[in-house]
Each structure stands twice: as structure tokens, then as C-alpha cells.
Amino acid sequence: MAYYLGVDIGSGASKGVLMADTSTVAIYSLRTGVNYRLAAEKLRTELLAAAQVKAEDVAGTIATGQGAGMVDYADGQAADIRCCARGMNSIFPQVRTIIDVEGQSTQVMRVSGTGQVINFVISEKCASGAGRFLEIIGNVLQIPLEEIGALSLKSNNPVVFTTACAVFGESEAVSRVAEGVSKEDILAGVHKALADKIASLVDRVGMEPECGICGGGALNAGLVEWVQRRLGIKLLVPPQPQLVTALGAAIFARETRKDSLS
Amino acid sequence: MSREVTSIYFAGIDLGSTMTKVVIIDDSEKVLGSVVQHTGAEHRRLANRVMEEALQEARVSIADIAYVIATGYGRINVPFADKQITELTCHARGVAYFFPKARTAIDIGGQDAKVLKIKDGKLIDFVMSDKCAAGTGRFLEVIAHALGLGLEDLGPLSLKSRRKVPISNICTVFAQQEVINHLSAGVALEDVVAGLHDAIAGRVARMARRLKVEPEVVFTGGVAKNVGVVKALEENLGCPVLIPSDPLLSGAIGAALIARQTVLKAQAEGKFVPVTGRKLEEASFFK
Numbered sequence: 001m002a003y004y005l006g007v008d009i010g011s012g013a014s015k016g017v018l019m020a021d022t023s024t025v026a027i028y029s030l031r032t033g034v035n036y037r038l039a040a041e042k043l044r045t046e047l048l049a050a051a052q053v054k055a056e057d058v059a060g061t062i063a064t065g066q067g068a069g070m071v072d073y074a075d076g077q078a079a080d081i082r083c084c085a086r087g088m089n090s091i092f093p094q095v096r097t098i099i100d101v102e103g104q105s106t107q108v109m110r111v112s113g114t115g116q117v118i119n120f121v122i123s124e125k126c127a128s129g130a131g132r133f134l135e136i137i138g139n140v141l142q143i144p145l146e147e148i149g150a151l152s153l154k155s156n157n158p159v160v161f162t163t164a165c166a167v168f169g170e171s172e173a174v175s176r177v178a179e180g181v182s183k184e185d186i187l188a189g190v191h192k193a194l195a196d197k198i199a200s201l202v203d204r205v206g207m208e209p210e211c212g213i214c215g216g217g218a219l220n221a222g223l224v225e226w227v228q229r230r231l232g233i234k235l236l237v238p239p240q241p242q243l244v245t246a247l248g249a250a251i252f253a254r255e256t257r258k259d260s261l262s
Numbered sequence: 263m264s265r266e267v268t269s270i271y272f273a274g275i276d277l278g279s280t281m282t283k284v285v286i287i288d289d290s291e292k293v294l295g296s297v298v299q300h301t302g303a304e305h306r307r308l309a310n311r312v313m314e315e316a317l318q319e320a321r322v323s324i325a326d327i328a329y330v331i332a333t334g335y336g337r338i339n340v341p342f343a344d345k346q347i348t349e350l351t352c353h354a355r356g357v358a359y360f361f362p363k364a365r366t367a368i369d370i371g372g373q374d375a376k377v378l379k380i381k382d383g384k385l386i387d388f389v390m391s392d393k394c395a396a397g398t399g400r401f402l403e404v405i406a407h408a409l410g411l412g413l414e415d416l417g418p419l420s421l422k423s424r425r426k427v428p429i430s431n432i433c434t435v436f437a438q439q440e441v442i443n444h445l446s447a448g449v450a451l452e453d454v455v456a457g458l459h460d461a462i463a464g465r466v467a468r469m470a471r472r473l474k475v476e477p478e479v480v481f482t483g484g485v486a487k488n489v490g491v492v493k494a495l496e497e498n499l500g501c502p503v504l505i506p507s508d509p510l511l512s513g514a515i516g517a518a519l520i521a522r523q524t525v526l527k528a529q530a531e532g533k534f535v536p537v538t539g540r541k542l543e544e545a546s547f548f549k
Contacts, residue, residue: 011439034446104436126394127435167395167404167434168373178303178448 003051003061004257006249008080009036009067012103013216013222015246016043018058021256026051027243030199036067044073057062058086060253061194064245066104078252080118081109087211087248089115097206099198099227099235101217101243103131108201115248121204127198128168131217136166137190140173141183149222152187158187169193187222195226212236215242242245270328272525274517275309276349277285277301278337279370280399281484281516282308284316286327287522291359295320297396298510305339310542313342324539326539328340329525330465331517342542347520349513350378350388356516357480358383363478368466368495368503369512370485375428377470389469395434397465398483405458408438413549417453420490426456437461462493474498483526493514528538 001020010017012034018026028046032039046053057075062072064083064195072078084100089111100107105124110115123129127136138148146171152158157175161169176186202211211233217223218241228235238244271294276283286295297316302308306491309332317324323344332343333352340346357367358380367378374392378385396399406413419425426448431437436457444454460523479501485491486509496503504513528534 104439125431126433135403163393165394165434167400175303212461 001057002254002257003053003057004250004253005044005047005058005061006083006246006251006253007061007063007065007071007074008246008249009040009043009063009065009071009102010102011066013242014039014043014065014067015243016047016245018047018053018251019142019154020051021254024099024242024247024250025036025053027128027240027246029242032067036070037072040067040073060257062253062256064249064251075165075253075255078249081107081117083248083252084214084245085109085111085117085248086115086251087244088214088238088244089113090251091238091244092210092212092245094210095236097205097211099202099213101131101198101213101223102214102215103135104199105130106198106215106217108111108198108205110205116225119205121201122254123197123201126195128164128169130218131215132171133166133169133194134190134217134220134223136170137173137186140170140177141186142184143165143187145220148187149191149220149225151184152191152222153225155182155184155188157185157188158192159185161189161193191223191226192230195230198227201229210236211232212238214238216242218242268428269322270525271322272518272521273313273327274352274514274519275313275330275332275340276345276352276513276517277309277332277340277373278334278371279336281336281510282312282336282547283511284312285511285514285518286316286320286322287392287515287524289519289522291519293468293515294322295512296511297530298508301336305336306341309336310338310342312540314542321367324542325421327540328521328541329521331521331524333513333517337352341527342540344521344526347515347517349446350376350385350522352513352516353482354378354380355383355452355484355519356512356514357506359519360512361480362477364480364504366470366473366479367512368470368479368481369483370397370399370466370481370491371411371483372403374398375466375469375483377466377473379473379476380512384535387473389472391469394422395464396432397469399483400460401434401437401462402485405438409441411455416437416455417487417489417491420456420459423450423452423492424454425453426460429457429461432465442468456494459488459490459494461500463491463498467495467498470499478500479503481505484510484513512534539545
């Protein structure tokens with residue numbers, strides 16, 4: 001049995017997928033912390049232990065994400081956008097537009113039927129265009145990240161944020177709390193702001209159905225709903241959206257290996 | 263009975279996003295009293311309190327103030343003001359009071375940064391940035407807080423740096439993460455702080471170059487109190503910058519000077535009617 005490993009070392013979380021030929025046998029994720037090399041090591045150790053596989057049985061490893069260069073055991077690297085596209089394509093072959101919402105960036109890409117990237121746009125300069133904005137406001141309200149999305153959907157009167165900056169947005173949220181505005185309305189406001197930003201990225205890249213959403217941000221069902229409302233369409237959401245990029249990397253590891261053997 | 267010209271006074275109040283400043287002058291432009299305090303949520307009540315303190319310092323009664331001009335982001339929340347004027351006009355005037363030959367004024371406040379072109383004490387052009395915390399005092403405030411440092415510690419600390427580390431993120435949130443990564447990789451704190459100062463100075467200097475920087479260059483606002491940013495700004499602009507004795511007060515002084523000018527002009531034209539019995543109303547923001 002040949003094993004293939006895909007590791008995605010992100011700024012917030014590191015994710016890994018271990019495949020035995022075409023099926024996933026182990027997944028693992030952890031907080032990256034400040035030492036990318038250490039996170040990459042721990043990721044492999046945990047994945048191999050979970051699947052009871054020896055390191056020498058892994059036929060190929062592809063690293064991706066911001067810390068890809070720190071994965072000493074990788075055979076190669078691939079751009080996270082390519083991995084994300086490949087991973088989504090393996091789950092939803094019909095997907096043509098992909099929204100990938102990460103902690104520090106959001107990317108929207110158009111992909112072909114074989115999962116190749118045709119065009120993409122990234123928002124990465126500013127926290128207000130990424131999952132971090134939600135995290136910051138959730139923090140102000142002292143509501144765990146897992147709960148903010150559902151709460152935001154209970155609002156009938158979303159707050160309008162007058163600023164496009166996460167830091168100034170945090171101050172606005174504090175002011176709204178002081179004025180007695182409900183947490184639901186504040187959360188709805190910040191989800192709506194992020195959904196607007198995502199929609200503008202989708203417009204720039206040009207939407208072609210079907211459209212899917214992945215990345216850690218897609219774990220937030222509330223955000224998915226706000227984006228759906230904003231775009232007026234249903235989105236394809238994979239069961240473990242945060243692992244899609246690592247999955248794509250594992251698939252590339254297998255395909256690269258196959259190519260070099262043939 | 264009309265008062266003697268020598269006994270009238272003028273006030274300027276600058277209600278900023280972070281700090282509120284009041285200046286009282288007499289008719290010879292001499293500063294009699296000045297107060298600087300944190301701006302809280304209750305602007306109106308604060309405006310009254312700060313004004314009262316400045317009056318005490320100046321040993322002047324509110325009834326003797328001939329004219330009050332309010333400026334700054336909260337200027338509409340000053341119940342006792344006769345007129346509101348934008349902070350750009352007041353800054354230009356205040357900067358020229360400190361440095362009559364000033365042609366460029368850079369102001370970095372708690373929530374915005376602006377560059378003013380000045381000629382003969384008058385504003386002729388400006389650029390400002392208030393959409394994003396990067397390049398404002400807030401950038402330093404957020405990161406100093408994350409590092410457990412006081413704002414006043416940053417300047418002296420950064421001067422010890424011998425190898426500043428470049429900060430590549432523009433966004434304050436991401437820069438904060440980057441700083442933590444640098445520190446855990448073993449970079450010295452002073453080198454990181456010097457890098458932050460360079461980042462904010464670089465951003466503001468780029469903005470200033472859009473207007474063409476002409477000497478003399480004056481640097482005001484709360485961030486001008488940070489010697490590290492002053493040094494970084496001089497490096498980025500390639501010229502010295504002048505700092506007023508109190509860099510926070512230029513807007514409030516400008517407002518007071520314009521108040522004086524308004525009254526003197528009206529008096530000369532025989533149109534001035536002094537306000538009598540001006541009071542500081544105890545007003546609440548939440549009424």
C-alpha cells in the first residue's frame with residue numbers, strides 16, 4: 001500500500017491529510033504557533049501514529065501554505081491556491097468557482113473541470129477581508145468562534161460598520177455594546193461586512209456555477225449563509241472545509257509520484 | 263457696559279478621537295492656559311470639564327471669554343462653542359503660530375494621519391488617511407498593548423536599536439502577529455519596535471510625497487511625542503522635522519487664534535456684540 005501526505009502549514013492552523021492510494025486514512029490539525037517547523041513535525045507524527053504507518057512507507061509528501069518552506073520532510077511544494085482547487089475538484093467535480101476563507105486571507109478562484117486554476121483574486125493585505133475580522137469581533141463580545149455564526153443569523157437588524165478596518169471595527173463594536181446594541185446585531189453586521197467583501201472578490205473573478213466555499217471560514221455556517229444571501233445562490237460546502245487544501249496537496253503528492261513512475 | 267479690549271479672552275477646543283485639548287489665549291496671542299485629557303465616550307460632559315480646568319489655569323471666568331471655536335472630530339459636541347471649524351484649518355493656523363516659516367505639516371493622531379501644505383498660515387492643500395489604523399497612532403497603541411509596553415516606552419527603546427527589522431504587513435492586526443513571530447525567532451525587542459516606527463513613518467512619508475514636501479516641515483499630533491517616530495520620519499523624508507513644544511496643542515491653539523481674529527475683525531468693523539453670561543452647561547451625552 002502506498003501512502004501520500006499533504007500538509008498545509010497556515011498562519012493560524014496546520015492541517016494534514018494522509019491518503020492510502022485514493023482514500024483518506026488520517027486527518028489532523030493543530031494550532032501552528034510561532035514555530036512552523038515544529039508544527040510540521042508534530043503534524044506528521046500524529047498522522048502516522050493515527051494510521052499506524054511508518055514514515056518510510058509514505059511515498060510522497062507535498063507541502064503548502066505560508067509555512068510550506070519549513071516542512072523539511074516534504075518532497076515538494078505547491079501553491080495553496082492550486083491545492084485548494086484540486087482538493088475541491090476531487091470532492092465536487094462540478095465546482096467552477098471556489099471561495100476559500102482563511103484566517104488571514106480570502107481567495108476566490110475560477111477552476112476548470114479538472115481542478116486547474118483559470119483565474120484568481122486574493123485579499124490578504126487587510127484583516128477585515130479574512131476570518132480574523134470575525135474572530136476579533138467575537139472576542140469583543142466574548143463569544144466563542146463556533147457560536148458566532150449561528151447567533152448572527154438570529155439578528156433582524158444588522159449593525160452597519162462604518163469602517164473597513166478591523167482595528168477601527170473593534171472600537172465600533174465596543175461603542176455599540178456600550179449603547180446596548182444586541183450581540184446578535186453586532187455579529188450580523190460583521191458577518192455581513194465580510195460577506196460583502198467576499199462578494200466583491202467573486203465579482204472581480206467572475207462567477208461561474210457551481211460555486212463552493214471552503215477554508216476554516218466555511219466551518220462557520222452563519223458566514224456561509226450570509227455569503228449565500230449576498231450572492232443569491234446555494235454554495236457547495238465540503239464536510240471538512242478546513243482540510244481541502246491539505247487534501248489537494250496529498251492528491252498532488254500521489255499524482256507527482258505516479259508521473260515520475262510512468 | 264462694554265469691556266476694555268485688553269480684558270477679552272479667546273478659547274479653542276479640539277475634541278479629537280483620542281485626546282481633547284483646550285487652549286485659552288488673550289488678545290496678544292499669549293497662551294494663558296492649556297489642558298489635555300483623554301476623550302471618553304461622553305463628549306459633552308468632557309468638553310465642559312476640560313474647559314473648566316483650562317479656565318482655572320488661566321484664571322479667567324467663562325463670562326470673560328469673547329469667542330470659542332471648536333474643532334476636531336467631536337467638534338459638534340461642544341455646547342458652549344460659538345463656531346465649529348475643521349481641524350485642518352485650525353492645525354494649519356496653529357502650526358504657523360509655532361513655526362511661521364512652516365510649509366508642510368504632518369499630523370499623526372490616534373485615529374488618522376494628515377499632511378498639510380501651508381502658506382502664510384493658511385491651508386492650501388492636504389491629504390489624509392483615516393480609513394485604516396495603519397499609519398496612525400492606533401497602530402502603535404495596539405501593538406504596544408500586545409507587547410505589554412507603555413506608549414511612552416516605545417521611542418526611547420527604539421533608539422537603542424542597531425538593526426531594525428522591516429515589518430512587511432500593512433494591516434495592524436497582521437503586523438501584530440508578525441511582531442510576535444519576530445520576537446519568538448529571537449529578534450531583539452528594540453529592533454522590532456524600531457521596525458514598527460519605520461513602518462508608520464514610511465507610510466506617512468509616502469503620503470506626504472504626494473503633496474511634495476517643502477521645508478520647513480513640522481510634525482504634530484500625539485505620535486510626534488515619540489522620538490523613535492520622529493527619527494524614522496526624518497530618515498524617510500530625508501530632512502529634519504520641527505516639533506512644537508506641545509505637539510498635541512496645534513489644533514486647539516489654531517482654533518483660539520482664529521477665534522481672536524474673528525472678534526478683532528468684527529470689532530474693527532463695529533459689528534462685534536460680546537456674548538454675555540456664557541455658561542458651561544452640565545450636559546449629558548445620554549439624555
